[in-house]
Amino acid sequence: MILLRPAVLEDSETILGWRNEKTTYKYFRTPSPVTQRTHDHWMGIRLTDPNHRLQIAEKEGERIGLVRYDERDEGCEIGLTMAPKFRGQGLGYIVLNMATINAEIPLNAYIKPANIASVRVFERCHFFALGGDGVFVLYRREPL
Numbered sequence: 001m002i003l004l005r006p007a008v009l010e011d012s013e014t015i016l017g018w019r020n021e022k023t024t025y026k027y028f029r030t031p032s033p034v035t036q037r038t039h040d041h042w043m044g045i046r047l048t049d050p051n052h053r054l055q056i057a058e059k060e061g062e063r064i065g066l067v068r069y070d071e072r073d074e075g076c077e078i079g080l081t082m083a084p085k086f087r088g089q090g091l092g093y094i095v096l097n098m099a100t101i102n103a104e105i106p107l108n109a110y111i112k113p114a115n116i117a118s119v120r121v122f123e124r125c126h127f128f129a130l131g132g133d134g135v136f137v138l139y140r141r142e143p144l
C-alpha cells in the first residue's frame with residue numbers, strides 16, 4: 001500500500017540523496033548537486049513554513065518519493081521526485097494522483113519537454129500545457 005505523509009527532519013538525508021542524484025537534477029532549474037548547507041536551509045523552510053510543504057510517499061514503510069508544494073504569487077507549484085530505484089514502475093503516477101486528486105485550487109508544474117516521463121505522469125493527472133519560456137513548459141491542473 002502507498003501512503004503520503006508530511007516530511008520530517010529524519011527524511012532530510014534521504015531527500016538530499018535523491019536530489020543530488022544525476023538523473024534527478026538533470027531536469028531541475030539548478031541542474032547540479034546542492035551542498036548540505038543549502039539543503040539544510042531549504043529543508044528548514046519546508047519543515048516550518050506552511051506555504052512550502054513536503055510530503056513523503058511510502059510503500060510498505062519504505063520511502064519511494066517526494067511531493068513538493070510551494071505557494072507562490074502565481075499559484076501553488078507542485079513537484080514530484082521518485083526515489084531512483086522506484087522509477088520506471090508506474091509509481092510516479094500513483095503518487096501524483098494521490099497528491100492532487102482532491103486539490104481544490106489550481107496547481108502549476110514547470111517541466112522540461114525532454115523530461116518525457118514527467119510530462120506523461122503530469123498529463124495523466126490532468127495537467128495541461130499552458131505555454132513555455134523556451135526551457136520549461138508550464139502545466140496547470142484545475143480542480144476537477
Ligand SMILES: CC(C)(COP(=O)(O)OP(=O)(O)OC[C@H]1O[C@@H](n2cnc3c(N)ncnc32)[C@H](O)[C@@H]1OP(=O)(O)O)[C@@H](O)C(=O)NCCC(=O)NCCS
Pocket residue numbers: 023024025027079080081082083086087088089090091092093109110111112115116117118120121124
Ligand atoms: C519523472 C518521474 C517523477 C516519473 O515517475 P516514474 O514513476 O519514474 O514514471 P514512469 O517511468 O512510470 O513513466 C511514466 C510514463 O512515461 C513513459 N516514459 C518514461 N520515459 C520515457 C521515454 N524516454 N520515452 C517515452 N515514454 C517514456 C513511461 O512509459 C510511462 O508511460 P505510461 O504513462 O504510458 O505508462 C521520475 O522519473 C523522477 O522522479 N524523475 C526525477 C525527478 C524529476 O524529473 N521530476 C519531475 C520534475 S518536473
